[in-house]
Amino acid sequence: MSKPIVAVVGRPNVGKSTLFNDLAGQQISIVKDTPGVTRDRIYADVTWLDRSFTLIDTGGIEPETNDIILSQMREQAEIAIETADVIIFLTDVRQGLVDSDAKVADMLRRSHKPVILVVNKVDNFDKFMPDVYEFYNLGIGDPIPVSAVSKLGIGDMLDEVIKHFPEDSDGDEEDDRPKIAIVGKPNVGKSSIVNKLVGKNRVIVSDIAGTTRDAIDTTIKYNNKEYVFIDTAGLRRKNKIKEEIERYSIIRTVAAVERADIVIIVIDAIEGVTEQDAKIAGIAHERGKGIIVAVNKWDAIEKNDKTIYEYTNKIKDTLSFMPYAEILFISALTGQRLNKIYELIDEIIDSQNMRVPTGVLNEILTEAVAMQQPPSDKGKRLRIYYITQVSVKPPTFVMFVNDKQLTHFSYTRYIENKIREAFGFRGTSIRFINRERKEKD
Template sequence: MSVVAIVGRPNVGKSTLFNRILGTRRAIVEDFPGVTRDRNYARITRYGTPFVLIDTGGFEPASEDHLLAQMREQSRLAIEEADVILFVVDARQGLTPSDEDVAAMLRRSEKPVLYVVNKVDGFSQEAAAGEFFALGGDRLFSVSAEHGRGMDDLIEALLEALPASAKNDALAEDETRLAVIGRPNVGKSSLINRMIGAERLVANPTAGTTRDSIDTPFAYNKKRYVLIDTAGIRRKGRVQEKLEKYSVIQSLKAMERAHVVLVVLDAEEGVTDQDLTVAGYALERGRAVILVVNKWDLVEKDQGTMKKFTENVRRAFKFLPFAPIVFVSALSGQRVSKIMGEVERVSVEFNRQVPTSALNKVLEEAVISHAPPMVQGKRLKFYYMTQTGVRPPSFVVFGNHAAGVHFSYERYLANKLREAFGFNGCPIRLTFRNRGGRE
């Protein structure tokens, strides 16, 4: 998936532009510089061509202020990750030396740059925008991110500038891609080396050794797989200057390309909030998930240790009750061989297709066992169900009041599908539509 970075000096309207492209108010917007200090990112799907959009803190090339230096480093990281850059300047303030410094740096990146002159709310700003041609762009996009003025032309140019996707599921239906995801220093690279039996990746006890996603093709039981190692995902506030260049975007892009996600946990540290966040990313993207508890050899054990740890994991990952749990040691190789067995089983479920007749039998029995609730004085009715896709298994249920289906009843139907057909290790997507087709 392509990445688009929004960069520019503080207070030129980058976050407002981010929100305008996203279509919702997600980035904090205030009328003073420095509000956005870290990279903010979102997956954009509303234009037909999905891409990841990064909002960054203001870029002040010459400032020695520590906070501004951190913000500058965040912008540099975003530029490194980006396929296309939106360089935002302020029509009201006019061209500044800092704008020229940023433009020079972007030219050195040799990446496509769209020059966006923001805060053009009328003819006077439009006339003054021409001075920004001095930055070297052959086209300027005069916009008002706050009011939406000029956005259609900018979006059209942005979509044209996006590179063709390098990966396509349709081109590799016979291979299964595994993304190895987790916090820094949980042993992801060591685990991959142990799984494929070679020192393919640099493994180092220093957190953050891996900075890019690395693909490793291999075969298992005469089937093709690709292991994707990723940089550790760490809270954005922990990413500091040149010391820690962990790329959240690279990990999210790895999930986009993956079919199965191995979420690696540290047995010594237990489950952390960041582990839950990482797993949540995988669930949001509809990926099959396996929870891999690494460094199990370092835990003091008795007869009930694994059972107790499993209960704690299940309680913490209550949104992933279907995910298998594997306890391993990448260092010693203990139980690592069990991972691929789980991957094979989960892959079968991820691609499972169920006949419509069998689905509707389960739907009928589910409704008889637990009738849908009343909505606006009328009983919800479901007429039939059909499967619309795999990876993940996706279903549409047709009824008389799609908007009235409560999430608890949706969860009930999903559980009934699991009881009947399995789908272990992967999410189920249910969509409800009125019989006329409206969701």
């Protein structure tokens, strides 16, 4: 089940980033070597009660003149409408209701998406409630008073947000066809790949624009199996500044990756792996998806017997945080190796759903520990009592240890490598959770 997406929209200085950081809180786990974690955090995972969702900050609006503010707000609202399941429309009780709020409210109302109207900076409910009621004039429902700074009213707001999430039994579960997102920078050939795959296996393409989002899902039948491809092309933005386009495409990427089982990251062979490719790959890695790196336009590269080898090493070097990713050299133009994609998808889906018996896991663990002692600190050594697999997609393992502080990233990776040696787990990330257990237990 993909996580719902919640977007925050609002004018400058209404407190969007305060609210964002407040909700993201300490739950943002920044893995040091993942480029997906950008300096300006665009998205974060949030859990409220037992529901998890992805929170997206649609971007800061720079105050210049009202016209510019309004056009940028429209843009923000468009992004939110396109990618989000629920929209938080943030306003400011101190500034009161302004003209651009009303215009954006009109857009949001026409979107037919659930909109939660939130009035920020209400530090004192008795004092400010009369001003909060003014926001009823927007005609998009009951305003919810909050103070992001004092963390007041946040729970009520979140209760309201999760009410609008689709129920888990949403019929999404029955659809067990593999979902594959094709992501990458603009102009690397994402759409050409889908078109070529469709052309080869002529099938009815269901071009129903996704009910909740704008990415177009294409169903392709191959060897009597159906695959759903989520294409993130469609960057319909012409004269926009590079940063804006980049932010916009990253938000779209997060939305597509969230819904996919496997992510194909398309890289331009001529250009090589860029920083933005690594950023996009980082998002898929953080989200624990299966990953294929497809190097497109491979027909345009002059080759000798070492080219593939050298190129592979270069990719593995730049994307060193995901050594498990499968690499495929293709050409959307000639169709070279495109059919290999299906084999890889099937293998990765198997890896993602693989369950390893606990007994076998603990044998591997015992052997690994005997070969390389766990780290110690100030005379205290890490002890791993037990390991068990708790879930799939991605395969997730819990290790019971004597002291979490001692579990070093590199040792966990060593254990991961041993498990991979035994079971492959091709093309999918593996998660480890450490739980402390006292010696006496």
